[in-house]
Amino acid sequence: MNVFKDAGHLFRLAAVFVAGLLIFLVIRGFLVPKSFGQLGHYRANAVAEIAARPIKFAGHESCEGCHADVLDKKKNGKHAGVNCEACHGPQAQHADDPTAVKPDKLDTAVLCARCHEANAAKPRNFPQVDTAEHSRGLPCDTCHHPHSPVIVAGGAK
Amino acid sequence: MPGVDGFMYPNEIELQWSVLIVLYPFLTGLVAGAFILASLERVFQVEAVKPTYRLALLTALSFLLVAPLPLQLHLGHPERSYEMYLTPHRTSAMAMFGFVYLWYLMAVLVLEIWLDYRRQIVLLSQSSTGWKRAIYSVMTLGSTNISERALAIDEKAGWLITVIGIPSAFLLHGYVGFIFGSIKANPWWSTPLMPVVFIFSAMVSGIALVMLLYMLITWARRQVIDMKCVDTVARYLFYIFVIDFSLEMLDLIHRIYEADESFRSLDFMVHSKLYLSHIVVQIALGTIAPIALLGLTQVAKLSDIARKRIYAAAGCLTLMGIFAMRWNVVIGGQLFSKSFLGYTTYKMGLVAREGLLMAILLTILPFAILWVLVKVLPPWPEASSGSIPDAEPAR
Amino acid sequence: MNITRRHLLLLLPAASVAWKYVLAGTPEAAPNYKLSEHWWGMLIDLPKCIGCGNCVRACQAENDVPDGYFRTWVERYHVSDYDIENPQVDSPDGGKKGFPPAKDVKGKNFFVPKLCNHCADSPCTQVCPVGATFVSQDGVVLVDPKYCLGCRYCVQACPYGCRFINPRTNTAEKCTLCYHRITKGLTTACCENCPTGARQLADLRNPADPIHEFLKTHSVHVLKPSMATRAKVYYNELDGSVR
Numbered sequence: 001m002n003v004f005k006d007a008g009h010l011f012r013l014a015a016v017f018v019a020g021l022l023i024f025l026v027i028r029g030f031l032v033p034k035s036f037g038q039l040g041h042y043r044a045n046a047v048a049e050i051a052a053r054p055i056k057f058a059g060h061e062s063c064e065g066c067h068a069d070v071l072d073k074k075k076n077g078k079h080a081g082v083n084c085e086a087c088h089g090p091q092a093q094h095a096d097d098p099t100a101v102k103p104d105k106l107d108t109a110v111l112c113a114r115c116h117e118a119n120a121a122k123p124r125n126f127p128q129v130d131t132a133e134h135s136r137g138l139p140c141d142t143c144h145h146p147h148s149p150v151i152v153a154g155g156a157k
Numbered sequence: 158m159p160g161v162d163g164f165m166y167p168n169e170i171e172l173q174w175s176v177l178i179v180l181y182p183f184l185t186g187l188v189a190g191a192f193i194l195a196s197l198e199r200v201f202q203v204e205a206v207k208p209t210y211r212l213a214l215l216t217a218l219s220f221l222l223v224a225p226l227p228l229q230l231h232l233g234h235p236e237r238s239y240e241m242y243l244t245p246h247r248t249s250a251m252a253m254f255g256f257v258y259l260w261y262l263m264a265v266l267v268l269e270i271w272l273d274y275r276r277q278i279v280l281l282s283q284s285s286t287g288w289k290r291a292i293y294s295v296m297t298l299g300s301t302n303i304s305e306r307a308l309a310i311d312e313k314a315g316w317l318i319t320v321i322g323i324p325s326a327f328l329l330h331g332y333v334g335f336i337f338g339s340i341k342a343n344p345w346w347s348t349p350l351m352p353v354v355f356i357f358s359a360m361v362s363g364i365a366l367v368m369l370l371y372m373l374i375t376w377a378r379r380q381v382i383d384m385k386c387v388d389t390v391a392r393y394l395f396y397i398f399v400i401d402f403s404l405e406m407l408d409l410i411h412r413i414y415e416a417d418e419s420f421r422s423l424d425f426m427v428h429s430k431l432y433l434s435h436i437v438v439q440i441a442l443g444t445i446a447p448i449a450l451l452g453l454t455q456v457a458k459l460s461d462i463a464r465k466r467i468y469a470a471a472g473c474l475t476l477m478g479i480f481a482m483r484w485n486v487v488i489g490g491q492l493f494s495k496s497f498l499g500y501t502t503y504k505m506g507l508v509a510r511e512g513l514l515m516a517i518l519l520t521i522l523p524f525a526i527l528w529v530l531v532k533v534l535p536p537w538p539e540a541s542s543g544s545i546p547d548a549e550p551a552r
Numbered sequence: 553m554n555i556t557r558r559h560l561l562l563l564l565p566a567a568s569v570a571w572k573y574v575l576a577g578t579p580e581a582a583p584n585y586k587l588s589e590h591w592w593g594m595l596i597d598l599p600k601c602i603g604c605g606n607c608v609r610a611c612q613a614e615n616d617v618p619d620g621y622f623r624t625w626v627e628r629y630h631v632s633d634y635d636i637e638n639p640q641v642d643s644p645d646g647g648k649k650g651f652p653p654a655k656d657v658k659g660k661n662f663f664v665p666k667l668c669n670h671c672a673d674s675p676c677t678q679v680c681p682v683g684a685t686f687v688s689q690d691g692v693v694l695v696d697p698k699y700c701l702g703c704r705y706c707v708q709a710c711p712y713g714c715r716f717i718n719p720r721t722n723t724a725e726k727c728t729l730c731y732h733r734i735t736k737g738l739t740t741a742c743c744e745n746c747p748t749g750a751r752q753l754a755d756l757r758n759p760a761d762p763i764h765e766f767l768k769t770h771s772v773h774v775l776k777p778s779m780a781t782r783a784k785v786y787y788n789e790l791d792g793s794v795r
Contacts, residue, residue: 006307009275009300010314016298017263024242032243033699039587041246042686046696047587053732056614057741079747086606086745090613115604115747120654121628121661122602126748164641166666166713167622173704173717233702233722240682240701251705252681341779342675342711495713496795498641 057085058095066098070147077148078127087111087146108140163499172491172503175511176484177227180519182333182355183483184224187523189330189356190363191217192266192322197393199319205389211273211536212374213367218266219526225258227519231511250336261329265322271296272315274534276303292533330359337486344419345490350408357401362479364394365447369472372465374531384461388454391468395451398475402444405482422497430492430500435485443478447471585735590690591757592729593784594743595766596665598791600750603628603663607742607751608648614730614741621716622646623727624667624742631660631793639793664794665751667742668693668714668727669775669783676706676715676726685724691756691784692731697723711779729753756784 004011038044060083064071067084074080085091093101109131118128129135135142143151161170195213197203229235245252271278279301282293331352337343338351368390375382412420427435450471454464488503506512603626611617611624626647630640644651647663654661670693677685677693684700687693695706700723707715707724718725730740738744739753754763766772766788773790774783787794 003306003310006302006304007310008302009298009307010310012298012300013268013271028243031239036244036683039689040686041244041683043683043696043699046694046699047688047731049698050694050696050728050731051735053615055733055736055738057610057733057744059733059738059744081749082747083744085610086747090610114606114650115602117650118653119603119651119661120657121630121651121663123599126602164627164643167620167625167643167646168707168716169713171716173707228703231703233704233717234700237682237699237701240684240699244683246681246683248678249681249705251679251703254681336705340675340679340709342709491708495711496641498639498795 055092056090058090058092060084062095063091073145073147077150079147079149106146108144108146109135109137112140112144112146160502160504161499163494164496165494165499165501166496169491169494170501172488172501174487174491175231175503176488176505176513176516177231177511177519179480179484179487180227180516181224182330182487183362183480184220184227184519184523185330185333186355186359186479186483187363187366188217188221188224188261189326189359190361190365191220191367192326192363193360194364194367194390194393196319196323196326199316200323203389203393205385206393208383208386208537209367209371209390211534212371212531213363214266214270214273215530215534215536216367216370216523216527217363218262218270219530220523221258221262221266222526223519223523225254226522227516228254230515250332250339253332257325257329257332261322261325265318265325269315269318269322270534272311272318275311276308277534279303327356331356337490342495343490344417345423345493346486348408350404351486354401354404354408357397357404358479358482360397361394361401362476364390364397365472365475365479368394368468369476370527372469378537382465384464387468388464391451391454391464391471394471394475395448395455398444398448398451402448405444419497422493426489426493426500430502431485431489434481435489439478439481439485443474443481447474447478450474584737587689589757590734590755591784592691592734593670593754593756593763593786594667594729594740595752595754595763595772595786595788597750597752597788598662598664599789600748601626601663601665602748602750603647603651604747605647605650606745606747607665608646610741610745611727612648614733615728617725618718618720621718621725623714623725624665626651627664627666627794628654629660629662629664629791629794630654630656631791632656633659636793660791662791664787664790665742666712666714666775667785668729669712669781669785670727670729671781671783673780673782675709675711675779675781679705679709681705688731692729692734693726694728694731695724695726697721697725700724711776711781754784754786 033043033045035044036042039047063084070084074082087106088103091103094103113131116128116131118130122128140146140149191213194206195210195217198206198210229238232238241252241255245255275297278293278296280303282290282297282301285293334352334355337346337355338348340346368387371390372382372387412423447470450467453459454467459467491501492503493500508514605626607624608622608626611622615623617623624646625643627641627643628647628651632638632640640656642651647665651663670687670691672687672691674687674693677687680686681703682699682701685693685695685706702717702722702724704717704724707717710726715724715726717723730738730742733740734753740751743751743753752763755761756763763786767786770788772786772788774786775790776783776795
C-alpha cells in the first residue's frame with residue numbers, strides 16, 4: 001500500500017504516456033490513407049493514379065488506322081520498322097482530334113542526321129554519312145523519300 | 158559540365174544530402190556520447206565524474222531536441238514527415254528513426270532527468286512564484302511526494318532507466334551508422350564497421366563536448382574546476398578515442414589491402430577532393446593530434462594549468478575531427494560516381510534552406526536550449542543553485 | 553465473352569482495343585489488364601543502338617521530365633584495347649541531342665542506353681521509410697508522388713543512378729516503364745520511338761512474348777550483377793567494361 005502511495009508520481013507519469021499513446025493511435029486511424037496496405041506496403045490507389053497519367057505518343061497502330069497509304073509506302077522499305085512518332089513526334093492530341101491538331105512540318109536536313117550522321121560508335125552496318133560532305137545542307141528529301149529512303153529518280157519532292 | 162571530372166551518371170551530378178545531413182549524425186553523436194558519460198557515474202560507479210552527471214544529461218537533451226531539425230529542413234516535403242510514424246516501412250533503416258528517437262527522448266532522457274530532478278522540482282514549485290511556479294507545478298505532475306521512500310524508488314527507477322539507456326544510446330547512434338553502412342550501392346559507406354565506428358566516434362565527441370562545457374561553465378561561474386573529475390573524463394576520452402581510431406584504421410587498412418573494384422576511384426578521391434577534410438583535418442588534426450595530447454597527460458606529470466589547457470585544446474580538436482569525419486562520410490560518399498569513372502563537387506549555399514548559415518544556426522541552437530535548461534534545472538549541487546551567473550555557457 | 557477479349561489482346565499486341573479508354577484517361581476502364589498476369593522488364597539489344605537519343609527525347613516528352621534529369625539516358629563508351637578496364641564514357645545531356653563525333657575512333661566505341669532496371673529485389677524500395685516507392689504486383693518499380701517525403705534515401709540506394717528528385721515536385725522520380733501506357737496495351741515511349749528496335753518492352757509472364765525465345769538464344773547480361781538486385785532490364789552482348 002505504502003509502496004503504491006510513494007510511487008504515485010510514477011503512475012501519474014505512466015498515465016501521461018498512455019494518454020499520449022492513445023492520442024497517437026486515434027490520430028493514426030484518421031491519417032493513414034484508406035487504400036494503404038491493400039496490395040503491399042504502399043497506397044494501392046497510387047497504382048491506378050500512375051496508370052491514369054496522360055499519354056503523349058499515340059502509338060503507331062493509332063496512326064495506321066487513318067494513314068494506311070503511308071504504311072503501304074513504308075512496309076517494303078528500309079524504314080518499315082521505324083514507327084511514325086519516332087520522326088513526327090508525339091501525336092496523341094492529333095490522333096484524338098485529327099482536324100484541330102495538325103503535326104508540324106519536319107526539316108529532313110536536321111531530322112535524318114539524328115540517326116544517319118556518321119559516328120564511330122554506331123554499328124558498322126548502319127547506313128551513316130557525313131552530312132556536310134554528303135548533302136551540303138540540302139534537305140535529305142531532295143533525293144530520298146523519307147518513308148522508303150531509296151533514291152528517287154528526279155527527286156522525292 | 159562544371160564541377161564534374163570524368164564521367165558521372167547524369168542524375169548523380171547534383172548531391173542529394175547536404176551539410177545538414179552532416180550535422181545530423183554529428184548532433185546525435187553528441188547526444189549518445191554525453192549520455193554514455195552520464196551513465197559512467199550512474200551505472201559504472203565512476204564517482205569522480207559526478208560533477209558532470211547532470212550537465213551531461215542536460216547537454217544530451219538539448220542536442221537531442223535539435224537533432225531532427227536538420228532532417229526536417231532537408232526533406233522535400235517536411236509536412237509529410239509524420240508518415241514515418243503512421244506507416245513505417247519495416248525494411249528501411251530510416252523508418253526506425255522516428256521510433257528510436259521518441260523512445261530515446263521520452264523513455265530515456267526526459268524520464269531520467271525528471272526522476273533525478275524531481276525533488277528539486279517539487280521544492281522549486283513551492284518556493285518560486287508566478288509563471289515559474291506554474292511551470293514547476295506542471296513538471297511535478299501534481300505529485301509533491303518527496304518522502305525518503307519515494308526518492309529511494311526514484312533512485313532505483315533512475316538506475317534501471319540508465320541501464321536501459323546505454324543500449325538505447327548505442328541503438329540511437331548505431332542505427333545512424335547503419336543508415337549509411339547498409340547501402341550496398343555505395344562502397345564508401347557499405348561496411349559492417351560503420352555502425353561501430355559511429356558509436357565510438359559518438360562517445361568520443363560527446364565526452365569531449367561535456368568536458369569542455371564543464372570546464373567552461375565552471376570557469377564562468379568562478380568556481381574551482383574539479384581536476385580529479387576532468388582527469389577521469391579525459392582518461393576515458395583517451396581510451397575510447399584509441400579504440401575509435403583503431404577501428405577507423407582497421408577499416409582503412411582493410412580497404413587498401415582488399416582493393417576491390419571501387420578502390421582506385423575512392424583512393425583517388427581521398428587524395429584529391431577529400432584530402433584536406435579527410436587526411437589533414439580528420440586524421441591528422443582531429444584524431445592523431447588529440448590522441449597525442451591526451452596521451453601526453455597520461456604519461457607525463459603536468460601541472461593543473463597545463464593539463465587544463467591540453468584538455469581544452471584536445472577537446473576542441475576532437476570535436477573538429479569528429480565533425481570532419483561526419484562530413485567525409487556523408488559528403489565524400491556522394492562525390493564519386495557509382496560508375497567509378499568520375500567525381501562531382503559539392504557546392505554549399507550560404508543563405509539557403511540547406512546552406513551554411515542554417516548549419517551554423519542549428520549548431521548554436523542546442524547551446525541556447527542548454528542555457529535555458531540550465532536556468533530551469535540547475536545542474537550543480539543545490540547549495541549553490543541560487544547563484545547562477547548570467548554568463549552564457551556557449552562555446 | 554471475357555475469354556475472347558483476352559485472346560484478342562494476346563493475339564494483337566495492338567492497342568486499338570484500349571485506345572478509347574486511353575483517351576478517357578480512366579485506367580479502371582481498361583478492362584483487360586490484370587496485375588497478376590504480367591511481369592514487366594525490357595530487352596536492350598545493344599548492337600542495334602545507334603545513339604540517336606530518340607528514347608531520351610521521347611521519354612522527356614511523354615513523362616514531362618525536367619531538363620537536366622533523366623529517366624533514361626544513353627552513354628557512349630570508348631574502350632582502348634590497351635586498357636579495357638578503364639573505359640572513357642560520355643553522355644552529353646544524357647544523349648538527348650545525339651553525340652558529337654568520337655574523339656578517338658581507334659579501339660571499341662559503342663552506345664549503352666540506361667534506364668531503371670525494375671529490380672525484383674530493388675534496393676531503392678527497400679530503404680523507403682514510408683512506403684512511397686514499391687514494386688507493383690506486375691513488376692514495375694513506382695513512386696507515389698503524393699506520399700513521398702523527399703528524403704532522398706532511395707536516390708542514394710540505387711546502384712545505377714536511375715533516380716532523381718524532381719525540382720518541381722520535390723519528390724523522387726524515376727522511369728515508370730510508362731506504366732500509363734503498358735497497362736493499356738501500348739509499349740513504352742522509348743520503345744515506341746526507338747528507330748532500330750534496340751529497346752523492346754518485355755512481359756516475362758507472358759509465354760508468347762518474344763523475350764523468352766531471345767533469352768534462350770542470346771548471350772544476355774544485366775548491369776552490375778554483383779548487386780544481386782534481380783534486375784529485369786536485359787542487355788544483349790553487353791561489354792564487360794560497362795558499369
